[in-house]
Amino acid sequence: MKNNLRLETITLGDELLLGLRENSHLTYLGGCLARYGLTMRRNIVIRDDEDEIERAFLDAWNNADILITTGGLGPTVDDITRETIARVLGLNLVHDTSVEEAIRARFAKFERPVTDNNFRQAKVIEGFEALPNSYGTAPGLWFEKDGKRLIMLPGPPMELYPMFERQVLPRLMAEGLIDEKQAYLQLRTCGAGESSLETRLKPLFDSYGNRLSVAYCAHDGMVDVRLSGGSENPLEWSKIQTLGEICQEVIGDDFVTFGDESLAFLLLNHLRGLGKHLAVAESCTGGLLSNAFTDVPGASKVFVGGAVTYNNQAKVEILDVPDVIIQQHGSVSAECAAAMATGAAEKFSADYAISVTGFAGPDGGTPENPVGTVYLGYHSPLGVWSHRLVYPGNRQAVKSRAVYAALDWMRRKLKKYEVEDVLESMTC
Amino acid sequence: MKNNLRLETITLGDELLLGLRENSHLTYLGGCLARYGLTMRRNIVIRDDEDEIERAFLDAWNNADILITTGGLGPTVDDITRETIARVLGLNLVHDTSVEEAIRARFAKFERPVTDNNFRQAKVIEGFEALPNSYGTAPGLWFEKDGKRLIMLPGPPMELYPMFERQVLPRLMAEGLIDEKQAYLQLRTCGAGESSLETRLKPLFDSYGNRLSVAYCAHDGMVDVRLSGGSENPLEWSKIQTLGEICQEVIGDDFVTFGDESLAFLLLNHLRGLGKHLAVAESCTGGLLSNAFTDVPGASKVFVGGAVTYNNQAKVEILDVPDVIIQQHGSVSAECAAAMATGAAEKFSADYAISVTGFAGPDGGTPENPVGTVYLGYHSPLGVWSHRLVYPGNRQAVKSRAVYAALDWMRRKLKKYEVEDVLESMTC
Secondary structure (H helix, E strand, O other): OHHHOOEEEEEEOHHHHOOOOOOHHHHHHHHHHHHOOOOOOEEEEEOOOHHHHHHHHHHHHHHOOEEEEEOOOOOOOOOOHHHHHHHHHOOOEEEOHHHHHHHHHHHHHOOOOOOHHHHHHHEEEOOOEEEOOOOOOOOEEEEEEOOEEEEEEOOOHHHHHHHHHHHHHHHHHHOOOOOOOOOOEEEEEOOOOHHHHHHHHHHHHHHHHHHEEEEEEEEOOEEEEEEEEOOOOOOOHHHHHHHHHHHHHHHHHHEEEEOOOOHHHHHHHHHHHHOOOEEEEEOOOOOHHHHHHHOOOOHHHOEEEEEEEOOHHHHHHHHOOOHHHHHHHOOOOHHHHHHHHHHHHHHOOOOEEEEEEEOOOOOOOOOOOOOOEEEEEEEEOOEEEEEEEEOOOOHHHHHHHHHHHHHHHHHHHHHHOOHHHHHHHHHO | OHHHOOEEEEEEOHHHHOOOOOOHHHHHHHHHHHHOOOOOOEEEEEOOOHHHHHHHHHHHHHHOOEEEEEOOOOOOOOOOHHHHHHHHHOOOEEEOHHHHHHHHHHHHHOOOOOOHHHHHHHEEEOOOEEEOOOOOOOOEEEEEEOOEEEEEEOOOHHHHHHHHHHHHHHHHHHOOOOOOOOOOEEEEEOOOOHHHHHHHHHHHHHHHHHHEEEEEEEEOOEEEEEEEEOOOOOOOHHHHHHHHHHHHHHHHHHEEEEOOOOHHHHHHHHHHHHOOOEEEEEOOOOOHHHHHHHOOOOHHHOEEEEEEEOOHHHHHHHHOOOHHHHHHHOOOOHHHHHHHHHHHHHHOOOOEEEEEEEOOOOOOOOOOOOOOEEEEEEEEOOEEEEEEEEOOOOHHHHHHHHHHHHHHHHHHHHHHOOHHHHHHHHHO
16 A cells, blocks of 8 residues: 555755755655655655745645655745645644744743744644644644645754654554555665666566566665565565575675665674774875764774875875885875775774775876776785776766775675684684 | 746656665756756656656646756666657657667777667667767757757766766857856855844845845855845846945855855865965764865865874874873863864874864763764964864764864854964064
């Protein structure tokens, strides 16, 4: 039943259409809902404009079972979502004294005077239920009619996310509109493109026809393969699991994990199991690799630190890279990458270290190592390796691709040389 | 005329609705078009599904003057945009041998065998013009009918962006559909919220009525105010500029710049003008502050490096933070932040350094310094300061807010103590 439910979202915000901000509402809501078995069917981004809101709202309200709007509930003149939807539905706005009190209390708490425009947020559409906002002044709104649900939520993520998790999700769950367990089997892969993966896996799926549903999702340098029951006589969960294991074998070294854990999480978790510590040394990625590790909650149990050594002097002084290596091979070289990794391990007292050095552009580069050339270094108790890559693209693209490549390369190295080898080599 | 042109976009991709990837197409295209005076009116994200594509395409094609689709042109079975739109328009697909040759050439260049599914990309809708793809196999498509334009572009950013910049933008410009100069005056601010800013500025705008258009856009810890000519008898550009200068005075210390440069760029540029160098020391932000600086092209002329000292030992060994400071005040303290900044300046041989230490959560924190507490440190030739902040929110939110706060605090410090003061203090 859930898979037939049609959930659409309308995101309000000029700044998204002007390219000033990423549409994090879509990413957040889409991810939350998918985990509970409900796939968002479409998302529309429109400006805070009456005509735009009316057209998008009517279209979505006519087609969807659940419609979620985000944004446009705030105090400024361009926040007109509440007023416009009330008008389109032919409903009045009524002043809600409990919301007014919550607004006054919030401003009092932060010892700031309430500007008048804030009280517009105390207007609630008649027949709508106000959802209290613990982190801001604009309440959410919940409305049911003819079996459809309209849920209007504030735009600031710090207000939207807690309201969605604590008030909306539990209610959708209680009403049986979303699932309580994971709805698909996910194989996470790294190293193979979508089309090569599809070519390798397709023969395994062909015999199941409509009994099996397969989706490929590329993101963050990885490709996820999601297996779930199809539209007709859906394949049983146990068979999907068996099929997943066969896929894992076919995917081979490009298989990362079942589930949705990040490469950085898996690496830290692996090292934590070994009781080891990790350090990072970066040049062209400029902090982005350390940032990937420190995005993982609890990273501090394994990740001890990183050095962003952007110029040669920093490489020599902070990481003890021998000056002669830079003189002879340059700072973008296999030799320098290896020395950076070893230096980071020693200076941070870590067992493992990973390093990146390269030309992110737009300037720099040499005939042998043009912009986009990246060397990775890996230091472990078993030895030191380096690896060369060339990525086309702009500065940010080179940075993030180099980070994904470093994480995946370390994963492969750790897999190749298992803990037993390490222990053995240390007792020899 | 351009402001009346209605441009809509359709973004294809299950992974966006599943929350696996940010909709970077929207951010990129919206930003590009806005710079040339054309505001995108709406963006729809849908799945790679025939019915979804048909409904969204018909609605957009009926309403828009220019419709851009992105994604769904690739080789895998779920890439059906080309086939679906051909069917809806009642047009045939024809094999394009020049596209086939380009696909063969690309695979040959990378010495990889062509899988058969790739040749689907050589099918072009009749009457459509193929746009060559320099970075991938799927060509773009361009179509004109009844004064409307349909532009179909590939999804991977590395293919989409160059195709849009080198083929689509110049053509829109040549046809007079977009502008060649900046279309609005932008005041970038930091430190004041949208509603407080509106309250302060509104009295300046009231007398202009519909002659002036004002938009507020909050993003990346900042709020942009955009002034442009209104819908009736638009205000002249020179008057908008004068008004912008008055706004600048009213905004005071919260004013950052005219234009759209980032805080990190402005700081690096300022220090470059002084001939000075910058280092960074971070704990809880874990590399994100260094990353903000190294996202700026040419950062290496000013930014020499950063240390991510995640545990206490790293703070002591890499940054020379005195052990007694950590013993007495803890690593999340004003004293430690100041010592980290000074240590970074000394170890990286930089004139200026900025540091961040705090509890990003979900674990950690003390009764006096709960999760979300952040201390900033600032080292300059004039002295060392520290600053305490408390931010609610999850780990990623604390990290990015701390980075914005650090950048803005350094901006204010640099503004307060100008170069003359520094020179004076050094000759005393």
